[in-house]
Amino acid sequence: MLSQRTRDIVKSTAPVLADHGTAITSVFYRNMFAAHPELLNIFNHTNQAQGRQQAALANTVYAAAVHIDNLENILPAVVQIAHKHVSLGVKAEHYPIVGEHLLKAIKEVLGEAATDDILGAWAEAYGVIADAFISVEANMYKESREQDNGWNFFKSFIVAQKVKESDTITSFYLKPADGSNVPEYKPGQYISIRVSIPGEKYMMIRQYSLSQAPRPDEFRISVKREADKDPNGVVSLYLHEQVQEGNTVEVSAPAGEFILDPAKPTPVAFLSGGVGITPMIGMLETVSTTTPDRPTVFLHAARNEALAAFQVEVEKHAANMSNVKYKTFFSDKPDGYISRKVLEEFVDTAGDVYVCGPVPFMESIIRELHEIGVKNEQIHHEFFGPAMQLDNK
Known part of the structure; x- marks a missing residue:
């Protein structure tokens, strides 16, 4: 439980975060990856280069400051982000690394304005928020692991079929390499595909929506072929041009909150x-x-x-x-x-x-x-x- 003093200090930083949040998160990612380059196997490099990940984290940190008195207000955002984390393979041991570099980034960007009181309050607040993420994600991992045909992190799948749907979109039908079935999923959810692309130093992960109603033995994703020079297109080009039927890719269990309630009769x-x-x-x-x-x-x-x-x-x-x-x-x-x-x-x-x-x-x-x-x-x-x-x- 955060003390009132801690909450007051964190709330008081909200205007500063509104002005400097993206600068702080940009420094944070730069320094964290310099110290822990292995984390580049998890994060989307293109979103980093385009600033989308920095902006998204800045929005989350700002929301936490604004709602520090009632953190349950940001629970929907926590759950949405946790789904992404679980599909990427984020683990509890990553959170102290994030906390350390987030506080260092606040200090680096704000300088003397980042007093010991402010850094102490944010360290305490981060601990509470991190615990919330770890708890939510632990439950998601448990649910994923314990469901029929479930697993955690990544599992090998074979590309059973590759079907062209339009001039730019191709579907990939994926079956577990071990011959098992796949878990039930909710319409609208996504899976992560992890690939090691020749010439790329780090593994790359992308999320793709499941593009058919649940089948017992397969997933289907449908991937748009991005333009050759589009930095977003590294994985999509690899899937379109190099991955063939019979090849293997690594796949995470289904995740996501953008889901249809199949039982609803309303329009x-x-x-x-x-x-x-x-x-x-x-x-x-x-x-x-x-x-x-x-x-x-x-x-x-x-x-x-x-x-x-x-x-x-x-x-x-x-x-x-x-x-x-x-x-x-x-x-x-x-x-x-x-x-x-x-x-x-x-x-x-x-x-x-x-x-x-x-x-x-x-x-x-x-x-x-x-x-x-x-x-x-x-x-x-x-x-x-x-x-x-x-x-x-």
């Missing part, structure tokens, strides 16, 4: 842009097989027909449903985007809405959903990568 809408369709197609398939009478809307936005994946699958799943509306919008055609008028026509504002796609797409869609009367608690969205602040006001 649901799936709104996706680009590769954001990947978790949605698994959700649609689940509705079609478990609650086929559920009022359902499936809207997808793509640049053109060549880039639109899963069109045949959408039609196949829709054919099993009694109350479904679906449409794909191509931005190279007139009225080829999901506008407010489209949302008013298709979306039941009393139901749940799932949104996934590029950040500008999600910002625009969520803003328009608010305008037509959909409440925040009805809107579920998923980031590919570290969680960011959405500008949807």
Whole structure:
């Protein structure tokens, strides 16, 4: 339990963190990786280079300072981040390393303004927050390990099939190398793929949504091929160009909070842009097989027909449903985007809405959903990568 004095000191640093948070977290990551380069086997190097990881951590630290009196307010964020940590293989012994370098970064950036009282209060607060993460993640690891066909960290899977879905998206069907089945997962969850790429010093991990309803013996991920010079594309290019049927990759157990409740009968809408369709197609398939009478809307936005994946699958799943509306919008055609008028026509504002796609797409869609009367608690969205602040006001 934190003392009132500690909480007061931590709260008083919130304005400073708002101004200097990203500078602090940038120094933190630089120094931590210099001291512990082995951690580069866990972290996404591209998110580091682009500043996304630094910004995400700065937002989390700031939120902790603001809510230090009621840390339960940040529990949803803790759970979301913990899912990412578990899928990456973050362990309890990593937290003291993070704490040490976070405090050193605060001192380095703030200089004399980082008094002993401030550093002491943050050390105490970090201990409480770290314990919360460790506890939540221990429960997740236990649940993952103890479920049927479950495991912790990474396990070898064979690429059983590699299927081209569009000009840029290819599906990989993955089966356990030991011949076992896979654990049950919730529609919308993701797995991590860990690969060792020739010429790269460290292992690389990327998360990919599971793109079909649960099967007993396999996972399916559907990966967008990024442009050759896109720094985000190192793993996707490796999967597309070098990984073939019969090859082995390492896979984490399913994780994630962006999930569909398959038992709900109330209206649901799936709104996706680009590769954001990947978790949605698994959700649609689940509705079609478990609650086929559920009022359902499936809207997808793509640049053109060549880039639109899963069109045949959408039609196949829709054919099993009694109350479904679906449409794909191509931005190279007139009225080829999901506008407010489209949302008013298709979306039941009393139901749940799932949104996934590029950040500008999600910002625009969520803003328009608010305008037509959909409440925040009805809107579920998923980031590919570290969680960011959405500008949807």
